[in-house]
Amino acid sequence: MNLFSSIKNLVIGRAHNLSDKKIFHNMSLIALLAWVGLGADGLSSSCYGPEEAFKALGSHTHLSLFVALASIVTIVVICASYSQIIELFPTGGGGYLVASKLLSPTAGVVSGAALLGDYVLTIALSVASGADAVFSMLPEHYLKYKVGFSAGAVVFLTILNLRGVKESVILWVPVFFVFVGTYTFGIIWAVAAHFGDLPQIVQGVTTDIHAGDAEVGFIGMLAVMLRAYGLGAGTYTGIEAVSNAVNTLREPRVQTGKRTMVYMAVSLSFVVGGLLLAYLLYQVAPVEGKTLNAVLFEKLTMAWPAHLSKTFVIAAMGSSAALLVIAAQTGFVGGPRVLANMAVDRWMPTRFATLSDRLVTQNGVVLMGLAALLIVLSTSAAVNVMVVLYSINVFITFSLSQLGMVRHWWQVRATDATWRKKIFINGIGLLLTGGILVLLCVVKFDEGGWVTLLVTGAIVGLAFWVKSHYRQTQKKLHRLNELVAAALADDAIVVEKTPPPCDVNARTAVLLVNGFNGLGLHTLLAVVRMFPKVYTNFVFVQVGVLDAGNFKGADEVENLREHSQREVNRYVTYMSKRGFYTEAHYALGTDIVEEAAKLCVVIAEKFPQAQFFAGQLVFKDESLVTRWLHNHTVFELQRRLYQNGRAMLILPIQV
Numbered sequence: 001m002n003l004f005s006s007i008k009n010l011v012i013g014r015a016h017n018l019s020d021k022k023i024f025h026n027m028s029l030i031a032l033l034a035w036v037g038l039g040a041d042g043l044s045s046s047c048y049g050p051e052e053a054f055k056a057l058g059s060h061t062h063l064s065l066f067v068a069l070a071s072i073v074t075i076v077v078i079c080a081s082y083s084q085i086i087e088l089f090p091t092g093g094g095g096y097l098v099a100s101k102l103l104s105p106t107a108g109v110v111s112g113a114a115l116l117g118d119y120v121l122t123i124a125l126s127v128a129s130g131a132d133a134v135f136s137m138l139p140e141h142y143l144k145y146k147v148g149f150s151a152g153a154v155v156f157l158t159i160l161n162l163r164g165v166k167e168s169v170i171l172w173v174p175v176f177f178v179f180v181g182t183y184t185f186g187i188i189w190a191v192a193a194h195f196g197d198l199p200q201i202v203q204g205v206t207t208d209i210h211a212g213d214a215e216v217g218f219i220g221m222l223a224v225m226l227r228a229y230g231l232g233a234g235t236y237t238g239i240e241a242v243s244n245a246v247n248t249l250r251e252p253r254v255q256t257g258k259r260t261m262v263y264m265a266v267s268l269s270f271v272v273g274g275l276l277l278a279y280l281l282y283q284v285a286p287v288e289g290k291t292l293n294a295v296l297f298e299k300l301t302m303a304w305p306a307h308l309s310k311t312f313v314i315a316a317m318g319s320s321a322a323l324l325v326i327a328a329q330t331g332f333v334g335g336p337r338v339l340a341n342m343a344v345d346r347w348m349p350t351r352f353a354t355l356s357d358r359l360v361t362q363n364g365v366v367l368m369g370l371a372a373l374l375i376v377l378s379t380s381a382a383v384n385v386m387v388v389l390y391s392i393n394v395f396i397t398f399s400l401s402q403l404g405m406v407r408h409w410w411q412v413r414a415t416d417a418t419w420r421k422k423i424f425i426n427g428i429g430l431l432l433t434g435g436i437l438v439l440l441c442v443v444k445f446d447e448g449g450w451v452t453l454l455v456t457g458a459i460v461g462l463a464f465w466v467k468s469h470y471r472q473t474q475k476k477l478h479r480l481n482e483l484v485a486a487a488l489a490d491d492a493i494v495v496e497k498t499p500p501p502c503d504v505n506a507r508t509a510v511l512l513v514n515g516f517n518g519l520g521l522h523t524l525l526a527v528v529r530m531f532p533k534v535y536t537n538f539v540f541v542q543v544g545v546l547d548a549g550n551f552k553g554a555d556e557v558e559n560l561r562e563h564s565q566r567e568v569n570r571y572v573t574y575m576s577k578r579g580f581y582t583e584a585h586y587a588l589g590t591d592i593v594e595e596a597a598k599l600c601v602v603i604a605e606k607f608p609q610a611q612f613f614a615g616q617l618v619f620k621d622e623s624l625v626t627r628w629l630h631n632h633t634v635f636e637l638q639r640r641l642y643q644n645g646r647a648m649l650i651l652p653i654q655v
Contacts, residue, residue: 053232102404133321158369336364480518
């Protein structure tokens with residue numbers, strides 16, 4: 001093992017064993033862990049969402065009860081509607097897949113692009129908010145290190161997520177439950193200690209309604225509440241993450257996903273509604289340099305013994321800061337999966353669907369980390385700048401998902417007896433999320449929200465360009481695939497010959513193939529034509545590649561294994577009929593080069609006179625960008641074989 005491999009194993013971890021039958025079970029998340037890893041984004045927003053809504057009401061703070069009620073209804077409706085999405089799409093995919101399948105591929109691209117932008121901002125904003133919370137407890141002269149701290153946190157989380165989803169989630173469990181425990185206790189204590197004041201709160205609501213009506217009229221008062229409701233909309237982000245990452249959940253995945261949605265709905269509704277009520281009970285007002293939650297917990301524990309009060313406040317606010325950083329985990333879990341799903345459909349470069357030996361979509365994780373790092377550095381980790389860009393995108397996805405589900409239930413109304421209940425849930429969800437989207441665009445557009453829409457539009461444009469390139473390439477490959485039909489027709493009339501016994505010392509042609517297709521047959525026929533009567537043995541090598549498209553369970557892995565074996569054996573049948581000794585070797589893995597190199601070593605030891613061949617597509621208008629869109633693993637394998645003293649000939653095939 002070289003030095004690089006040793007460092008990699010130490011930092012990221014050792015490769016997973018694909019032959020382990022329990023690999024999916026061991027890597028999957030139970031509902032409790034999914035709540036931690038995917039629910040932290042929503043819960044962490046209670047550190048700023050309720051505060052923004054409360055402050056937006058100005059002197060009419062008692063109207064916050066209406067905002068709290070509206071927020072709880074919104075959370076419950078969105079969670080219920082996403083539970084239906086999980087049930088309809090049990091393999092995951094979330095908003096991207098829902099919009100693609102139920103509306104149109106174009107709607108899916110818009111939804112996917114919006115989610116990618118939202119997840120990057122989730123990482124950047126969560127880390128920056130956590131840094132603000134940490135440095136607010138330190139002397140002012142330490143503030144100059146805040147940007148470096150934020151950047152370091154992004155790098156740390158990126159490396160942690162390269163190890164795997166479950167490993168990155170387990171680390172945060174203690175902190176998550178300290179937050180849940182302190183906030184739950186604080187809210188219950190606040191209500192219990194001021195239970196007798198609840199009638200006064202009701203009276204205060206009546207007073208604020210009359211005062212607001214007298215000052216600005218009913219419409220004006222409604223506009224104030226809507227603005228407060230919209231500014232607290234960041235509270236709902238992260239709810240969609242479970243539907244995007246269903247394939248990370250423990251079997252039965254649908255039940256696990258729905259249970260996770262219940263955990264998220266109950267916890268988020270309780271914390272958001274409880275905090276807004278507690279602000280009123282303790283008459284919390286903004287204090288310079290402190291969050292409303294910090295002011296609330298200081299007032300709440302004022303009568304406690306000094307050491308106990310200080311410990312509770314530090315635990316509550318420290319866990320809040322940590323949870324904000326943990327919320328970035330949602331971006332690292334959801335973002336790469338959306339990117340991988342889009343890559344499988346050729347809207348993004350296919351390399352974003354590949355898995356590392358830790359079975360992680362590492363290219364997506366790295367891209368999300370780099371994009372978040374760029375935002376942190378370019379904004380100097382300024383939360384007030386990022387928060388303007390935040391939450392618009394997620395409501396684009398929310399609205400498209402709800403619209404797609406409404407359309408689906410209407411289309412299946414003749415066969416689904418429960419369609420009325422289901423269309424009602426998604427219909428209410430569409431009205432709420434669509435309304436919030438319009439509200440956010442109006443409120444945030446001039447403040448910088450236009451940047452979010454512009455960047456999302458650019459991602460959509462990039463996706464269409466990538467799709468166009470892959471579509472044109474597929475058309476060019478069509479003539480190569482015509483060789484398959486010709487080969488099958490020739491196979492039916494060929495005079496079958498008896499293949500000779502194996503002569504390991506005879507000249508052997510070893511061809512790397514990827515299915516019984518035009519590229520493989522073109523390479524084979526080129527070898528036969530270029531080296532007539534030179535090779536007695538033909539050996540075919542195929543590696544079944546595990547990627548985000550087929551890594552969905554033990555059954556899918558077994559299907560890939562059978563498919564790889566079946567495809568490579570077709571070459572054996574084809575050449576055996578023509579009187580050649582033929583063998584087939586295949587393997588499964590995430591790294592084509594690594595697995596193919598291992599097979600080549602075994603073959604070379606058996607056949608000393610082996611010569612390796614592979615075909616490579618060559619494009620007339622090739623550029624650095626187009627090269628990045630395609631697989632060039634044969635060149636990497638050629639270098640690997642050269643280093644081991646073995647020759648490999650690459651046959652160019654122009655398309």
